[in-house]
Amino acid sequence: MSFLYFDNNATSRMDDEVLQAMLPYLQETYGNASSVQHKLGRAANTAIERARIDLADRLGSTPKEIYFTSGATESISTVLKGIAQAYNRKGKHIITCKTEHKAVLATCESLGKQGYEITYLDVDAQGNIDLEDLRKAIRADSILVSLMSANNETGVLHPIEKIANICQEKDVLFFCDATQHVGKLPIDLQEVAIDILCLSAHKFHGPKGIGALFIRRKSKPIQIPSLVTGGNQEHGLRGGTYAVPQIVGMGEAVKRFEFHSQIETIRDYFESELQQHIEEATVHARGTLRIPNTSNVLIKHVRSTELMTKVPEMALSSGSACVSGSRDPSHVLKAMGMDDEDVFCSSRFSFSKYTTNDDIDLAIQQIKRAVTQIREASPIWQMYKEGLI
Known part of the structure; x- marks a missing residue:
């Protein structure tokens, strides 16, 4: 792989x-x-x-x-x-x-x-x-x-x-x-x-x-x-x-600067596929102007640290690399009004000219499998689905 x-x-x-x-x-x-x-x-x-x-x-x-x-x-x-x-x-x-x-x-x-x-x-x-x-x-x-x-x-x-x-x-x-x-x-x-x-x-x-x-x-x-x-x-x-x-x-x-339109196309494809295949997945700041390669997503009740453990053949981030060792929630997402739980369940995906549609398809498969495993073992997710929290 x-x-x-x-x-x-x-x-x-x-x-x-x-x-x-x-x-x-x-x-x-x-x-x-x-x-x-x-x-x-x-x-x-x-x-x-x-x-x-x-x-x-x-x-x-x-x-x-x-x-x-x-x-x-x-x-x-x-x-x-x-x-x-x-x-x-x-x-x-x-x-x-x-x-x-x-x-x-x-x-x-x-x-x-x-x-x-x-x-x-x-x-x-x-x-x-x-x-x-x-x-x-x-x-x-x-x-x-x-x-x-x-x-x-x-x-x-x-x-x-x-x-x-x-x-x-x-x-x-x-x-x-x-x-x-x-x-x-x-x-x-x-x-x-x-x-x-x-x-x-x-x-x-x-x-x-x-x-x-x-x-x-x-x-x-x-x-x-x-x-x-x-x-x-x-x-x-x-x-x-x-x-x-x-x-x-x-x-x-x-x-060698080249402003590749396909990077934004790939990001949009990733976001569309993620929301189609993953229940309760939300893209942060989707309604405003962004650089074309960046997608920060909330997958409800799936902490980014858990997700990264389940997809060891994938590099993503829980926030800035300069503070990735910190246990504090992202100051960026906190400033945007999110609560700690949603911040801890948010992950950043950032793409480049080397990213392909095949990469995205494979990533969605791995993320879907990982999210299913995490949620099946999570009583919090079950309570959330039953409307208890």
């Missing part, structure tokens, strides 16, 4: 072409990109700048606005802590949302303990923020709005163009975690007035351990102090030896 991989929001399979592009910089052109005195170093440096250009071209930015990091988590810490430090004379107020990634929420919590005031916007039952709530939350002492583009657990899309326009009107910086957006849907930073944006390569078939920050060049430069000090790499924003193979791999993955 082939392994069924439906956890692409945690990480995606690296493309073969990406690996081939990386190999020379591991074995042959292995110079330090900062050692431009010799040809191996210069070759590595040239490869880095080529990747920077490729990423800038796909995002609609300039190469000078792209800074390489180890990934989105580092980028988020750099931005939130850096903006807090650089702009605290203007104010100590930051606005974010209750459904943001834990990398944002944990950093905001840390800043809150240092005297910063954090406003956490609510979401409705579909996971959407109220733009009027955002507008009202922005004050004279607000220094940053930090809102993701696509939610990593539900796939819900925030209206980032409208958010950017509000931030422009209110003269406050807008930082967008686009980790789940980039590579799944187009984004043009010439059209959307985002000030700062982060991404990770391993979400779009690139290597792990590499990401990037976009920082818009403005007449009044955005001030973000370095989180990782050392050499003058990345114009002093991030010290340390360049991870040349990973940067090259990200550049190759970026060039």
Whole structure:
């Protein structure tokens, strides 16, 4: 039996072409990109700048606005802590949302303990923020709005163009975690007035351990102090030896962006088949805009941990990979108004260009069999069916 991989929001399979592009910089052109005195170093440096250009071209930015990091988590810490430090004379107020990634929420919590005031916007039952709530939350002492583009657990899309326009009107910086957006849907930073944006390569078939920050060049430069000090790499924003193979791999993955309509077709097929074959299965946020590859489903009285145990040849998730070891219910689904029991019975399936209809058919068979086994052994399910709970 082939392994069924439906956890692409945690990480995606690296493309073969990406690996081939990386190999020379591991074995042959292995110079330090900062050692431009010799040809191996210069070759590595040239490869880095080529990747920077490729990423800038796909995002609609300039190469000078792209800074390489180890990934989105580092980028988020750099931005939130850096903006807090650089702009605290203007104010100590930051606005974010209750459904943001834990990398944002944990950093905001840390800043809150240092005297910063954090406003956490609510979401409705579909996971959407109220733009009027955002507008009202922005004050004279607000220094940053930090809102993701696509939610990593539900796939819900925030209206980032409208958010950017509000931030422009209110003269406050807008930082967008686009980790789940980039590579799944187009984004043009010439059209959307985002000030700062982060991404990770391993979400779009690139290597792990590499990401990037976009920082818009403005007449009044955005001030973000370095989180990782050392050499003058990345114009002093991030010290340390360049991870040349990973940067090259990200550049190759970026060039291979293809927005496959069949991914959304496969997701919709999965949701339709699941609800047809599984009693009391509900798709979260089905009534709103989502990235095309993500489906978060509630299977009533079947805990996701039990389901995963019953389908060992299938990769799915109970939520964000960054908190998968936690016993706490998903903060995203809780913010959408769900009770703990339904949250614990919710599972995330995230697909890719490698997912096929045959994969979905096989998955539905396995899930149906597992759900039947779990429910037959569950007195709670029997009580629920009899209307006792």
